[in-house]
Amino acid sequence: MGTIVKFGALAAVIVFALFLAVVAGDYGPWYFAWLVGTTMIILISVAGAVMFETQLTINEDRRL
Amino acid sequence: MPLIDPNVVDLSRLQFALTALYHFLFVPLTLGLTIMLAAMETVYVITGKQVYKDMTHFWGKLFGINFAIGVATGLTMEFEFGTNWSMYSHFVGDVFGTPLAIEGLMAFFMESTFVGLMFFGWDRLSKPAHLAVTYLVALGSNLSALWILVANGFMQNPQGASFDPDTMRMQFNDFTALVFSPDAQAKFVHTSIAGFVAGAMFVMGISAYYMLRGRHREFAARSFRMAALFGLVSTLAVVTLGDALGRLDYLVQPTKIAAMEGLWHTSTPPSAPWLIAALPNDATQSNSMEIGVPYVLTPLVAHSLNTPIPGLIDLEQANVPRVDNGIKAIAALQQYGETHSATSLATFKQYENDMGYGFLAQRYAPNQDVNLITPALLPSVEQQAVKDSIPNVFVTFWSFRIMMVLGFYFVAIFAFAAYYSLKNQLEKHPMLLKLCMWSIPAPILATEFGWVTAEAGRQPWTVYGWLPTFQSASSHDVGYMIFSLAGFALLYSAFIAAELYLMFKFARLGPDEHGVAAHHSPVDASIAAPIFAKPGFANKSWE
Numbered sequence: 001m002g003t004i005v006k007f008g009a010l011a012a013v014i015v016f017a018l019f020l021a022v023v024a025g026d027y028g029p030w031y032f033a034w035l036v037g038t039t040m041i042i043l044i045s046v047a048g049a050v051m052f053e054t055q056l057t058i059n060e061d062r063r064l
Numbered sequence: 065m066p067l068i069d070p071n072v073v074d075l076s077r078l079q080f081a082l083t084a085l086y087h088f089l090f091v092p093l094t095l096g097l098t099i100m101l102a103a104m105e106t107v108y109v110i111t112g113k114q115v116y117k118d119m120t121h122f123w124g125k126l127f128g129i130n131f132a133i134g135v136a137t138g139l140t141m142e143f144e145f146g147t148n149w150s151m152y153s154h155f156v157g158d159v160f161g162t163p164l165a166i167e168g169l170m171a172f173f174m175e176s177t178f179v180g181l182m183f184f185g186w187d188r189l190s191k192p193a194h195l196a197v198t199y200l201v202a203l204g205s206n207l208s209a210l211w212i213l214v215a216n217g218f219m220q221n222p223q224g225a226s227f228d229p230d231t232m233r234m235q236f237n238d239f240t241a242l243v244f245s246p247d248a249q250a251k252f253v254h255t256s257i258a259g260f261v262a263g264a265m266f267v268m269g270i271s272a273y274y275m276l277r278g279r280h281r282e283f284a285a286r287s288f289r290m291a292a293l294f295g296l297v298s299t300l301a302v303v304t305l306g307d308a309l310g311r312l313d314y315l316v317q318p319t320k321i322a323a324m325e326g327l328w329h330t331s332t333p334p335s336a337p338w339l340i341a342a343l344p345n346d347a348t349q350s351n352s353m354e355i356g357v358p359y360v361l362t363p364l365v366a367h368s369l370n371t372p373i374p375g376l377i378d379l380e381q382a383n384v385p386r387v388d389n390g391i392k393a394i395a396a397l398q399q400y401g402e403t404h405s406a407t408s409l410a411t412f413k414q415y416e417n418d419m420g421y422g423f424l425a426q427r428y429a430p431n432q433d434v435n436l437i438t439p440a441l442l443p444s445v446e447q448q449a450v451k452d453s454i455p456n457v458f459v460t461f462w463s464f465r466i467m468m469v470l471g472f473y474f475v476a477i478f479a480f481a482a483y484y485s486l487k488n489q490l491e492k493h494p495m496l497l498k499l500c501m502w503s504i505p506a507p508i509l510a511t512e513f514g515w516v517t518a519e520a521g522r523q524p525w526t527v528y529g530w531l532p533t534f535q536s537a538s539s540h541d542v543g544y545m546i547f548s549l550a551g552f553a554l555l556y557s558a559f560i561a562a563e564l565y566l567m568f569k570f571a572r573l574g575p576d577e578h579g580v581a582a583h584h585s586p587v588d589a590s591i592a593a594p595i596f597a598k599p600g601f602a603n604k605s606w607e
Contacts, residue, residue, distance in 0.1 A: 027240070030249030034256060038206075041260060041297045042103045048293035048486070049107040049116070052286055055488060 067432055068151070068537050075545035076148040076537040079552060081519075083141050085512055086556040090134030090563070092511045095209055095256055096263020097127040098202035100294060101182075105198045107290070109191050119287055120198070121186075122575040123267060128183060129566045131205075133559050135176075140552070142168075148545075152526050152536035159225045159236040160215050163243075167211030175204030209259070210252050217248025219527050220518070221316045227419065227530070229400055229412055234530070250312050251518070254305045257298050258514065261474055262507035264295030268481060269504035270571050272497040275490060280574050288500075289485045296478035303471050307364075313521075314365050314373075317528060319453065320521030321365060322376045323460035326351055329375040333362040336373065341465070344457040349377055376457065380450040387449045388442075389415040390422025394434045420530045424449040427534065452532075455523040463516040470510035477503060 024032035101124050108116035142164060145153050153160070178200040185194055218224070224241030225234045242248070268291035274284035314321045322328075326342040328349055337356025344351050365373050374382070393415035399408040415422075422434060428448040430436040437445050481500060484490050490497060522528055526536040 027244045028249055030246070030253045031244075034253045037253075037257065037301055038099065038260075041257075041294055041301070042099065042106065044297050045100070045103045045290045045294035046106050046110070048289045048482075049104075049286060050111065051486070052289045053111060053113070 067427060068534065068539050069542065070534065071542050072540055072545055073534050073537045075542065075549055076540075077533065079148060079545065079549045080141075080144055081516075082549070083137070083144060083552055083556065084515065084519075086560065087134065087137040087141060088512055088515055089508055089560065090130050090137060091209065092259035092262035092508055093130045093266055094127065094134055094205050095259025096261065096298075097123060097130065097266065098198075098205045098263075099260055100263045100267055100291065101127060102195075102199045102202045103290060103294060104287075105195050109195050115282055115286060117186075118283060118575055119290075122283075123287070124182065126266075126270075126567060126570060128179070129563065129570065131179060133563045137556060137559055147548075148538050148540070149526075149536055150538040152531065154233060155531050155536070156218070156225070156234045156527055159218055159222075159234050159242065162236060162239070163211040163215040163218075167208055167215075171204050171207035171211055175201060175208055178204055206256050206259075209256055213252040213255055214243055214245070214248040216518075217245045217251055218242060219525075220251070220522055221245060221247040222527050222530055227416060229397055229409065232401075234527070246312055247316065250305070250309045254302065254309050255511070255514075257301045257305060258507065258511045260298035261295055261302055262511065264291045264298060264478070265474070265500070265507045266504055267291035268295060268478075269501045272500035273571070274574060276494060276497050276501070283575050285485075285490070288481070288490065292478055292481040292485045295474070296482045299471065299474040299478050303475060306468070306471065310365065311367060317522065318374050319376065319379050319455060320460065320518075322374060322379060323455045323457045323521055324464040324517060325361065325365065325373070326354070326457060326461045327361075327373060327375045328377050328457075330378045331361055331373040331375065333366075333372055334369045335359055336361040338364055339461075342461065344461050346457050376454050380454055383421060383450045383453045384446050386418040386421040387425050387446050387453075389418035390420065391425050391429075391434045391437060391442075391445075392422070393419040394422035394426060398435065417529075420525065420527075420532060421449065421453065423532050423535055424452050424524065427452070452524050455521050460517055460521045463513040463520065467510050467513040467517060470506055470513070473503075474507060474510070 020035065021032065024035065101120050104116055104123065105120045107113070108120060145160070145164075178197050181189070181197045182194070182201050185197060189197065222234070223245045224238035225236050227233075228235045236242070267287050271284040271288035271291065274280045275288065310321065310324070313324075326339050326344045328344075328351065335358050337354075337358045338360035339351070339354055339356045341353070341355045342351040343353045361373060362369060362371060393412055396408045396411035396415065397419070399405070400412055412419075425437070425445050426432050426434055428445045430441070477496075477499060480493075480496055481490075484493055484496060524532050524534070526533050
């Protein structure tokens with residue numbers, strides 16, 4: 001049941017994202033760019049932190 | 065309509081500029097830090113590492129200080145529209161009030177509500193729920209900025225409203241046109257992401273301070289990494305969006321672009337130089353000194369190789385017919401007010417779009433009555449009015465230059481910071497760390513200069529092409545204005561002092577002394593060592 005709910009929630013997010021892409025892309029391309037750009041900025045920053053943890057783990061393994 | 069005392073207008077402008085610039089010392093940091101907090105907490109939820117929760121806690125507290133004082137400085141500005149800019153509020157209140165009301169009711173309340181949940185909900189909400197709250201704080205703060213910039217977008221490029229000669233004010237008739245105005249959109253994206261740069265530099269600079277002192281290393285190294293990457297992408301976006309915003313201004317506000325580029329005469333493509341530095345002289349309408357790079361101006365501004373960029377002197381003269389039309393519009397409007405005749409209304413409608421230029425001419429008409437402008441007087445009135453139709457070039461040119469230079473400086477510093485952080489070699493570059501630390505105020509300064517460029521470049525209008533600034537103010541006396549200006553300056557300076565005191569105090573204390581146990585995670589403690597394990601780093605003082 002939990003998986004179905006998660007699937008449904010993610011599907012709703014996708015539909016909302018597509019709606020935004022179509023509507024905001026047509027009428028507010030800059031707003032759409034902000035949404036996409038901000039998401040990308042957050043993801044790159046998050047990826048940097050995750051990479052940091054990976055680098056530390058690798059360093060630690062080498063030391064051991 | 066009698067003219068408002070020019071000294072009162074100047075003092076009203078000074079007061080608004082002062083309060084806006086003070087307020088804007090806090091805004092960029094709020095915009096950027098909320099998004100950074102969301103990113104940090106995302107890593108906490110993904111990895112489950114305590115240090116990222118500590119980071120969200122600590123930077124969240126610094127955000128809280130900034131947010132509280134920022135709100136206090138922002139509230140007075142909304143009242144100022146009524147107290148000092150009553151003519152403006154009467155003229156466009158119907159349009160301008162809408163986004164401001166939405167900002168207050170939707171974005172600001174949303175932001176404030178979720179700020180409370182973010183600070184006090186750590187032990188009451190699940191991880192995903194708290195993360196959602198943090199994202200809603202970030203969204204709320206940026207939505208606040210959105211509605212303010214929608215209102216400002218209307219002032220820059222009025223859309224979605226029309227002048228009603230019966231009520232003598234702008235009537236709001238198209239919400240979509242207002243919200244989706246290209247100017248509003250571009251301004252929001254540019255300003256919001258400039259705030260991200262400020263937030264990133266703030267986190268990076270304070271993290272650099274801890275690294276230089278050998279304190280809170282694992283906390284600082286992670287914060288630095290996230291901020292450097294966050295800042296690098298944001299800065300690249302700001303520079304790109306700034307170029308696009310300039311292109312938009314070139315299309316709708318050619319006088320602003322010409323002033324930003326110190327361009328008095330229409331350029332000759334493709335060899336027209338882009339001025340690196342110049343000393344624009346507004347009185348003589350020339351540049352006393354120029355240093356330029358040939359072949360850059362045309363592609364930079366027009367995005368083509370053969371489009372001439374109109375210069376200010378030519379733009380002035382192009383406004384002469386608009387002043388003539390504006391005089392006819394004002395005369396017809398006055399007649400319509402007295403007779404309500406269909407003929408005068410039809411005449412007004414014919415010249416309506418140039419009404420604002422008629423207001424510029426009104427200042428030079430005998431007894432400020434355009435009906436008294438004789439054919440003999442007309443050329444003199446025209447020339448005086450068109451001289452007023454361009455902004456102050458020196459201020460616009462240099463504020464734009466400072467903002468732009470700082471923007472490219474941010475690209476460089478974030479690029480080096482991200483590179484050395486990714487290679488875990490920050491400890492070998494103490495100068496870079498020091499530079500990061502000292503650069504904390506620079507993005508805030510850049511946004512201030514950007515704001516000056518946008519607002520000074522829009523002059524002489526409060527609503528571009530429709531309402532001149534000198535007709536927008538309230539009819540106070542000079543003494544009242546000086547008194548309130550001094551009061552604001554003192555109060556806001558106290559706010560700044562409080563902000564700086566608290567920020568320095570809590571940043572110096574750091575996460576440990578702040579009640580945030582940054583080193584209690586055994587996992588983090590074990591993996592933190594390799595980065596700064598090089599002998600001497602912790603004890604070395606580079607300051």
